[in-house]
Amino acid sequence: MRQLMALPFLPPAHIRETFAALIDCTNIPQLDALVTYMDCQWFQHVLFYPEHWSIFRRSVRTNNDVEGK
Template sequence: MHGCNFHWGQAVFRKIQELGMQPGFQNDLGLNQYCKQILALAYLPGELIDPTLTELESEATIEGQQHLCAYVRQTWMEGSVWDPASWSSFYRAIRTNNDVEGWHRHLNSKAGRGQLNMYLLMRLLATEAALVCDNLTLLCESAVIRRQRKAARRNTQRLFKVWDELITKDKRARQTLRAVSKLLPI
């Protein structure tokens, strides 16, 4: 199981806001680039996240940056719930849980209402389970494709190019972080 990159970034960005750094994020290019590199940590391989965060910590010049690094370290690195490998989206084409949320929306629309009793829910899940084999066959035959906007597809291609440069040692972790931070939609 892997975390959702969107929700990870959202949690980190909320911390940026909580620390009062959003105006600086919007108006100060240096702070913007620094925060984007923190947000881009999730795009590195799990084993490179800690040493790269340590580098970023050593460059933190203002209190907000120091608190942001401490938050990432305490919550996402040293916390008992997640380890970096579980929230790293390195070399993953699918980096969010949008597919799961879409299936949940589909299930809710089939139910026609919320707050189903257990028996109706079981019947609905049994109907969905019966479709799993058919859906798997369609996926294996490439009869079903994942819809993705052109801009998102282009961004994913750029991301894989950056990742390939890290894998082939053409880029170091920090260079990869900078390149990825420029691809972030924020």
């Protein structure tokens, strides 16, 4: 689960291949459900792409700019 949560910290070009490798490592039903959800909501969605939610080399990593200063 920690590795799945760390995906946004990777360069966008590496996110999909890393996610595919992590899918192969799931060994319990709860993780299967989580990767299925992530695949549907974050990888197969028509509006969101890994390039949009990757925070690799971004200086502000919060949705509240006041917090980041």
